[in-house]
Amino acid sequence: MGSVSRRKVLGSSVAGIGAVAAASLVPIRFEAAAAPAPAKKVRQWVMVIDLRRCDGCKKCTEACQKVHHLPKDTEWIKVQELKNKRGQPFFMPRPCMQCENAPCVRVCPVGASFHDAEGLVLVDQDRCIGCRMCMAACPFGARYFVDEDPPAHVDPFSHPTPQYPVPQQKGTVGKCMLCVHYTAEGKLPACIEECGMYALYLGDLVSDVATNGKETVRLSKFLDENDAFRWKEELSTGPRVYYIAGHGQDLGW
Amino acid sequence: MDGPTRQRYEAAATRSVGRCGPTWWLIAAGLAALVAFGLYAYAVQVREGHSVTGVSHSVFWGVYIANFVFFIGISYGGAIVSAILRLTHARWRAPIARLAEGTALVTLGVGAASVLVDVGRPDRMLNLFLYAQPGSPITWDWIAINTYLVGTVIFFFLPLIPDLARGPKADADASPTLLRRLYRALSFGWHGAPQQERSLLRAMTIMSILIIPLAVTVHSVLAWLFAVTVQSGWHSTIFAPLFVLGAMLSGVAMVILVLAVARRAYGLGEFVTPSHFRNLSYLLIALDAAYIYFMISEYLTEGYVQEEPLGLMLRALIVGPYATWFWTFVVGGLLLPLALVALPGRWLIGRAALASTLVVGGMWLKRFLIVILPGVLQPVAPADLYKPTWVEIGITVGSIAAIPLGLMVLFAIFPVMSVHEMEEVEGQPRRAVPSPAATRPFPSARDRVPLEAPAPARAPRRVGGLVAALAATVVLVGAGLWQGLISPQVSLQLPSGALPHQAAPNAVAPASEPAALPAPVTPTTTTASVRVEPSKKAGAGYVVEAQVLGKDGSAVNEVVVRFYDVVDLLGAREMLIGSEPTDGQGRASLTYLPAETGSHTVIARYVARSAPGEARTSFRADLSAPSTYEREQLPLADVSESLPQVAAAVLLAVWALFAFALVGAVRGIATAPRLIATRKHREEQV
Numbered sequence: 025m026g027s028v029s030r031r032k033v034l035g036s037s038v039a040g041i042g043a044v045a046a047a048s049l050v051p052i053r054f055e056a057a058a059a060p061a062p063a064k065k066v067r068q069w070v071m072v073i074d075l076r077r078c079d080g081c082k083k084c085t086e087a088c089q090k091v092h093h094l095p096k097d098t099e100w101i102k103v104q105e106l107k108n109k110r111g112q113p114f115f116m117p118r119p120c121m122q123c124e125n126a127p128c129v130r131v132c133p134v135g136a137s138f139h140d141a142e143g144l145v146l147v148d149q150d151r152c153i154g155c156r157m158c159m160a161a162c163p164f165g166a167r168y169f170v171d172e173d174p175p176a177h178v179d180p181f182s183h184p185t186p187q188y189p190v191p192q193q194k195g196t197v198g199k200c201m202l203c204v205h206y207t208a209e210g211k212l213p214a215c216i217e218e219c220g221m222y223a224l225y226l227g228d229l230v231s232d233v234a235t236n237g238k239e240t241v242r243l244s245k246f247l248d249e250n251d252a253f254r255w256k257e258e259l260s261t262g263p264r265v266y267y268i269a270g271h272g273q274d275l276g277w
Numbered sequence: 278m279d280g281p282t283r284q285r286y287e288a289a290a291t292r293s294v295g296r297c298g299p300t301w302w303l304i305a306a307g308l309a310a311l312v313a314f315g316l317y318a319y320a321v322q323v324r325e326g327h328s329v330t331g332v333s334h335s336v337f338w339g340v341y342i343a344n345f346v347f348f349i350g351i352s353y354g355g356a357i358v359s360a361i362l363r364l365t366h367a368r369w370r371a372p373i374a375r376l377a378e379g380t381a382l383v384t385l386g387v388g389a390a391s392v393l394v395d396v397g398r399p400d401r402m403l404n405l406f407l408y409a410q411p412g413s414p415i416t417w418d419w420i421a422i423n424t425y426l427v428g429t430v431i432f433f434f435l436p437l438i439p440d441l442a443r444g445p446k447a448d449a450d451a452s453p454t455l456l457r458r459l460y461r462a463l464s465f466g467w468h469g470a471p472q473q474e475r476s477l478l479r480a481m482t483i484m485s486i487l488i489i490p491l492a493v494t495v496h497s498v499l500a501w502l503f504a505v506t507v508q509s510g511w512h513s514t515i516f517a518p519l520f521v522l523g524a525m526l527s528g529v530a531m532v533i534l535v536l537a538v539a540r541r542a543y544g545l546g547e548f549v550t551p552s553h554f555r556n557l558s559y560l561l562i563a564l565d566a567a568y569i570y571f572m573i574s575e576y577l578t579e580g581y582v583q584e585e586p587l588g589l590m591l592r593a594l595i596v597g598p599y600a601t602w603f604w605t606f607v608v609g610g611l612l613l614p615l616a617l618v619a620l621p622g623r624w625l626i627g628r629a630a631l632a633s634t635l636v637v638g639g640m641w642l643k644r645f646l647i648v649i650l651p652g653v654l655q656p657v658a659p660a661d662l663y664k665p666t667w668v669e670i671g672i673t674v675g676s677i678a679a680i681p682l683g684l685m686v687l688f689a690i691f692p693v694m695s696v697h698e699m700e701e702v703e704g705q706p707r708r709a710v711p712s713p714a715a716t717r718p719f720p721s722a723r724d725r726v727p728l729e730a731p732a733p734a735r736a737p738r739r740v741g742g743l744v745a746a747l748a749a750t751v752v753l754v755g756a757g758l759w760q761g762l763i764s765p766q767v768s769l770q771l772p773s774g775a776l777p778h779q780a781a782p783n784a785v786a787p788a789s790e791p792a793a794l795p796a797p798v799t800p801t802t803t804t805a806s807v808r809v810e811p812s813k814k815a816g817a818g819y820v821v822e823a824q825v826l827g828k829d830g831s832a833v834n835e836v837v838v839r840f841y842d843v844v845d846l847l848g849a850r851e852m853l854i855g856s857e858p859t860d861g862q863g864r865a866s867l868t869y870l871p872a873e874t875g876s877h878t879v880i881a882r883y884v885a886r887s888a889p890g891e892a893r894t895s896f897r898a899d900l901s902a903p904s905t906y907e908r909e910q911l912p913l914a915d916v917s918e919s920l921p922q923v924a925a926a927v928l929l930a931v932w933a934l935f936a937f938a939l940v941g942a943v944r945g946i947a948t949a950p951r952l953i954a955t956r957k958h959r960e961e962q963v
Contacts, residue, residue: 133415154397195397
């Protein structure tokens with residue numbers, strides 16, 4: 025025992041600290057899934073839902089399930105039946121909120137959830153490991169686990185992409201992607217297209233426009249004049265879906 | 278320890294090694310059948326998907342995650358019993374340390390497997406390495422668990438080396454050849470030289486110090502898996518300490534349970550004495566009481582405010598659908614065990630074992646409640662209560678059976694008690710012959726176990742101090758680097774007041790020419806014109822003015838004119854700007870600030886004298902001070918970007934210390950000159 029081993033220990037300690045210091049200086053960059061190349065006109069999509077108009081017919085849900093070949097219990101846009109303070113029922117469609125500070129994107133261990141250039145939260149089902157941490161993180165319950173093989177699909181040769189996740193892959197998580205495969209082609213998302221009450225609007229924050237397919241409005245003015253709000257805004261996730269209540273609705277938890 | 282006692286001790290420690298009698302095979306076969314059933318259930322799940330489990334959209338995690346937290350928590354027992362008792366030089370640890378460390382190792386392995394069962398795509402686990410995201414709690418988790426697993430293996434292996442050098446059996450001929458070869462290979466030529474003792478002691482001190490913060494980290498990270506979400510009931514600051522405490526509680530209970538069983542099964546009654554159980558029971562009482570205190574602290578603060586939906590959650594727990602389970606846990610898993618071990622009386626070991634069983638079961642129940650509770654309480658999506666299916670139960674039973682099976686296999690290969698460690702706590706017999714009165718390694722049942730430490734060797738204290746200093750330096754250096762790296766950028770900016778929907782006109786190309794628009798309607802009775810000119814107020818945009826005149830040129834007043842701008846949103850659309858009534862001169866005007874620079878087409882529409890009319894014009898908008906759209910930023914967004922580097926530095930230091938301990942010990946042992954004769958000779962000399 026004595027000086028030799030002490031020197032050894034000290035030397036190792038110094039070396040260890042040196043290694044630690046060196047490691048700290050190397051910037052560590054972890055790459056998320058590559059975002060797709062920006063389109064010719066970069067939008068920043070939002071959705072506006074006018075609860076005064078929704079009559080709970082669930083055509084939006086049906087259209088969504090048809091377009092994405094989803095099973096019955098997978099409702100990427102779910103029409104929730106709620107009651108206001110006076111006990112009167114009302115309906116509240118709940119798509120994915122496409123949060124700007126999306127907790128699902130932050131907690132994904134493999135970067136399978138990511139923001140595209142237009143601010144949409146997409147899922148790369150080729151990378152997803154199915155840990156469901158994103159489902160735990162989502163305050164809106166917008167994510168759905170694919171717990172069995174998808175039903176027989178019209179196009180068996182189609183391979184799902186983040187922009188067109190059809191068919192869904194077993195063991196991964198899927199969610200509303202605001203029909204980015206439609207908007208890229210210049211079409212409105214399926215739920216908005218099918219809504220007979222024109223309660224759903226697709227909006228663009230950049231050009232400040234929103235449309236429900238029939239009427240086109242100035243987005244900011246429309247939101248201001250109708251006291252639009254965002255669900256669970258206090259959680260700081262920056263949802264990109266605005267609700268217009270008008271009838272004393274309380275979205276609650 | 279006198280000669281015969283030592284011989285009995287060695288015999289008891291190695292009795293099970295390499296000898297698997299019919300009872301062993303019978304029990305092992307039964308356990309293996311349960312494990313096989315679990316594997317079959319898992320195969321069904323892989324084939325069919327998670328639809329065969331009870332998890333649903335609102336209860337997305339179930340039994341597997343509860344198992345995961347539970348098993349990893351149990352493995353804490355080995356760390357706390359072995360490391361803390363070693364660091365405090367508690368002499369009574371010697372006969373139980375190996376069992377505690379083995380339990381830690383086996384339960385940790387089962388726990389790590391439990392999380393693999395839960396993921397939807399186990400075939401893609403490599404993605405965790407390939408695309409690791411530093412911000413994900415899952416990334417923290419697998420790194421922490423793997424680090425802890427390696428640490429536990431080293432912690433189990435190092436004190437084993439001197440025992441391995443003795444060979445599997447006291448009687449060399451009785452041991453199987455394969456086992457003898459394994460022992461010889463893994464003992465690295467240990468022969469008890471002072472240099473080897475020093476190397477081992479140093480490595481073990483490092484590992485003992487390291488394993489405690491590691492265990493705390495692992496269980497905290499497990500808690501953060503839940504606590505960093507915004508789910509009510511999970512998003513709680515008390516979660517990490519609560520999980521650490523729960524892990525310690527269930528871990529110590531598990532050690533008591535394993536000791537009680539091993540005492541009978543391996544015939545260790547002479548060495549694993551009631552005082553061991555009494556001491557561990559003290560630990561159990563303290564942890565149990567602390568857990569109750571933590572729970573009261575959690576539920577009192579939440580229940581006092583009853584913030585939505587936490588109040589609902591507590592109601593479900595206390596009087597709602599989960600009340601039965603919750604109170605079973607509180608009474609059966611916390612209060613009853615406390616009473617069992619705290620009250621004086623006979624049957625100490627039996628009571629401790631029963632209390633431990635209750636604690637272990639209760640802690641599983643608590644983890645299960647934690648995992649499933651927030652999911653079923655989404656008032657907006659009332660779902661069926663979560664019910665585990667046969668697949669989940671089968672996998673759980675298989676996992677539980679894997680623990681005794683793993684321990685049986687482990688102690689069929691390695692001695693169940695550490696012989697060398699017993700010599701160590703006896704007071705270094707090869708330096709001075711101990712006086713019989715000074716060493717009482719086996720306190721009798723009536724004895725109070727002396728908790729004071731024997732005079733410790735100087736080496737571990739010095740090395741321990743150095744390691745502690747090194748750890749402190751790492752933290753300080755890390756903190757300093759962190760400060761130096763990011764402090765220039767740190768500015769606590771409050772979120773700007775800008776509205777999120779303020780548009781960025783310069784960020785986009787000019788609107789494309791509107792495609793097919795309805796042909797202008799020409800009214801027969803009125804004509805209209807519309808013009809656009811910049812507003813006199815700077816930054817206010819453009820004044821759009823329409824004038825409606827009759828056929829005769831007279832002004833048409835009190836007609837509402839609606840102004841539209843033709844915009845491009847998935848095709849050309851007429852966006853309503855606003856509407857104004859005409860005045861006495863037939864004029865209606867409003868101010869319009871377009872969102873985008875470029876050419877615009879403004880349409881004025883009205884209905885006058887029972888006929889619709891319209892006018893349109895084009896203008897080019899030039900926005901001098903365009904607003905920009907920026908994504909909302911969290912206040913600490915820039916700060917958190919630098920945290921991975923600090924974490925990586927600490928992680929690297931931990932792994933460096935692992936390597937230092939392991940390589941140092943092995944090299945020190947392997948290179949020691951054979952100055953001292955073999956142990957047998959030594960004993961003869963004594």
